[in-house]
Amino acid sequence: MNVFFLGGGNMAAAIAHGLVRQGGYRVHIANRGAEKRERLAKELGVAVSEALPELSENDVLVLAVKPQDMEAACRNVKTGGALVLSVAAGLSIDTLSRYLGGTRRIVRTMPNLPGQIGLGITGMYAAGETGEADKQTADTIMRAVGQTVWLNDEAQMHAVTGISGSGSGYVFYLLDALQQAALAQGFDAEQARSLTLATFKGAVMLAEQSGAPFADLQQSVMSKGGTTVEALEVFRQCAVAESIGQGVAACVARSQDISAQFEAV
Numbered sequence: 001m002n003v004f005f006l007g008g009g010n011m012a013a014a015i016a017h018g019l020v021r022q023g024g025y026r027v028h029i030a031n032r033g034a035e036k037r038e039r040l041a042k043e044l045g046v047a048v049s050e051a052l053p054e055l056s057e058n059d060v061l062v063l064a065v066k067p068q069d070m071e072a073a074c075r076n077v078k079t080g081g082a083l084v085l086s087v088a089a090g091l092s093i094d095t096l097s098r099y100l101g102g103t104r105r106i107v108r109t110m111p112n113l114p115g116q117i118g119l120g121i122t123g124m125y126a127a128g129e130t131g132e133a134d135k136q137t138a139d140t141i142m143r144a145v146g147q148t149v150w151l152n153d154e155a156q157m158h159a160v161t162g163i164s165g166s167g168s169g170y171v172f173y174l175l176d177a178l179q180q181a182a183l184a185q186g187f188d189a190e191q192a193r194s195l196t197l198a199t200f201k202g203a204v205m206l207a208e209q210s211g212a213p214f215a216d217l218q219q220s221v222m223s224k225g226g227t228t229v230e231a232l233e234v235f236r237q238c239a240v241a242e243s244i245g246q247g248v249a250a251c252v253a254r255s256q257d258i259s260a261q262f263e264a265v
Ligand SMILES: NC(=O)c1ccc[n+]([C@@H]2O[C@H](COP(=O)([O-])OP(=O)(O)OC[C@H]3O[C@@H](n4cnc5c(N)ncnc54)[C@H](OP(=O)(O)O)[C@@H]3O)[C@@H](O)[C@H]2O)c1
Pocket: 006, 007, 008, 009, 010, 011, 012, 030, 031, 032, 033, 034, 036, 050, 064, 065, 066, 067, 069, 072, 073, 074, 087, 088, 089, 110, 111, 112, 113, 165
């Protein structure tokens, strides 16, 4: 199968890398700047060009430019009826269809940063008229960078952005907070980093392997009169969980605002 990318930045490189690793795809990346084209050709061994060639209905086109560049980038694209996957935040199927001369053979996706190491999770949505075979193809391509979750309602893409799309940023924030606390307790930078990373990694792996509800796992380390309970009581008083909920809501609202700007023509 031929998979063409429009845009050869971070996200395109992550997906293309996953496809090359899996094998069975002919990958072609069209990117504006020569520097990235040369790097992608060298590192991934894929075909590159400045503009896309004309496509046909057996091809897949992955739209991977920034949302604000999408309209201009799509202007000269001849999809030839190809299946289109978009990774662009905030651009609806209606908007993308308008940019691409009316095609509706479009699957929207919202991947996240850990896709760069094959550990991402991608929200997926296809319009009602999309066939099962196209959904399967889109799913297989996005599983090259991790797990997939299909949505029944396009509006849920904003919520996916608020949880997993932007969620790596929240995790980095929490990592930094625990690392800062470790430094404040007198550990050197390397020790603070190791203690922090291993604690997050171990807790996530344990939660995944046990399958237990997160609240139960939390209870299991909160013996009465013990130490962990003291910290968690401070978090409760400071409404940390509520703040995270509010942060997610602000992110979702911003995603809706950005999307509305592209709809308004
Ligand atoms: N990064 C993430 O974690 C993430 C997560 C979810 C979704 N996304 C979505 O993924 C998309 C790409 O994001 P990114 O982080 O990969 O951005 P990026 O690294 O800036 O990549 C965008 C690429 O598009 C190229 N480009 C722009 N206009 C073009 C045109 N007319 N023709 C060909 N290439 C063109 C740019 O080329 P030059 O730089 O060479 O000019 C650049 O390499 C965005 O829509 C974003 O919403 C990203």
